[in-house]
Amino acid sequence: MILEAIQYAATALVTPREFRPFIRSSLGLWGRAGRCAKDWAAHEEHCHAFIHETIAPMKQKRTAVVLGSGLLRDVPIFELSRQFDTVVLVDLVHLASVRAWIRAKRLSNVRLISRDLSGLSEALGGKDPEPLAFLRQVPYLDLVVSANIVSQIGLGCRRVLERSGHADPDAVLSRLIEAHLDGLAGLPCKTALLTDVAYEVTDRQGKVVEADDLLCGVPAPAARHGWDWPVAPFRELGGDRQAVHRVIAAHPSI
Numbered sequence: 366m367i368l369e370a371i372q373y374a375a376t377a378l379v380t381p382r383e384f385r386p387f388i389r390s391s392l393g394l395w396g397r398a399g400r401c402a403k404d405w406a407a408h409e410e411h412c413h414a415f416i417h418e419t420i421a422p423m424k425q426k427r428t429a430v431v432l433g434s435g436l437l438r439d440v441p442i443f444e445l446s447r448q449f450d451t452v453v454l455v456d457l458v459h460l461a462s463v464r465a466w467i468r469a470k471r472l473s474n475v476r477l478i479s480r481d482l483s484g485l486s487e488a489l490g491g492k493d494p495e496p497l498a499f500l501r502q503v504p505y506l507d508l509v510v511s512a513n514i515v516s517q518i519g520l521g522c523r524r525v526l527e528r529s530g531h532a533d534p535d536a537v538l539s540r541l542i543e544a545h546l547d548g549l550a551g552l553p554c555k556t557a558l559l560t561d562v563a564y565e566v567t568d569r570q571g572k573v574v575e576a577d578d579l580l581c582g583v584p585a586p587a588a589r590h591g592w593d594w595p596v597a598p599f600r601e602l603g604g605d606r607q608a609v610h611r612v613i614a615a616h617p618s619i
């Protein structure tokens with residue numbers, strides 16, 4: 366609790382005002398990731414392996430951008446920092462502990478950007494959302510990784526839309542997810558998409574008590590690999606339920 370309060374205060378100091386409301390959710394992820402470290406290890410290894418497989422044949426490795434870099438658990442940051450001239454991490458929030466760790470490891474070519482990657486304000490303003498358009502301004506861009514952020518954009522924006530009483534949240538969410546996937550597919554560089562696409566909540570007998578798509582009906586690109594991620598094991602959900610997400614790894618622009 367004390368550690369969390371320190372982490373909150375230290376992060377708030379270095380986070381632009383508009384992104385401070387998202388610190389709590391990053392802290393939630395931090396707590397969950399710590400509690401579920403063993404259960405998440407295989408998922409994180411799969412993510413690292415896919416990024417490794419993506420960059421191994423690349424000849425030019427100038428700038429890499431990671432969307433939804435979060436706690437840098439799914440992302441082989443040492444490998445990216447070693448192999449690329451510059452690595453840009455984009456997220457709503459970069460926790461103080463993540464910033465300190467990057468400094469301690471002397472990853473001096475890693476840059477951090479706080480940015481809303483959802484496109485929600487454009488969509489609500491009646492424009493076609495282009496949440497990844499800013500990537501066109503990034504010089505020498507050779508790689509973009511979307512690191513388990515797509516479903517989170519959907520969940521975060523659903524909360525905002527439902528709270529404001531929006532008439533058709535599902536339609537907006539599908540447009541945002543589609544815009545992210547189309548944005549990736551349209552980039553003139555190598556791309557790697559890691560995303561959970563669906564989940565199931567099961568009881569101890571294996572009976573499915575809840576299941577849903579996490580991409581709001583938007584078709585996922587053809588997967589190179591797929592695996593299950595026990596996001597909330599039994600003890601996390603209070604003993605008699607677990608939530609397992611289906612994850613895919615894809616190369617949308619190739």
Ligand SMILES: C[S@@+](CC[C@H](N)C(=O)[O-])C[C@H]1O[C@@H](n2cnc3c(N)ncnc32)[C@H](O)[C@@H]1O
Nearest residue numbers: 433434435436437438439457481482483512517
């Ligand atoms: C499941 S976590 C990804 C974990 C991360 N790749 C890692 O290695 O620790 C999803 C991340 O997406 C970020 N995120 C969610 N919605 C976002 C948005 N609209 N814009 C930018 N980042 C967002 C969250 O802050 C979180 O860090």
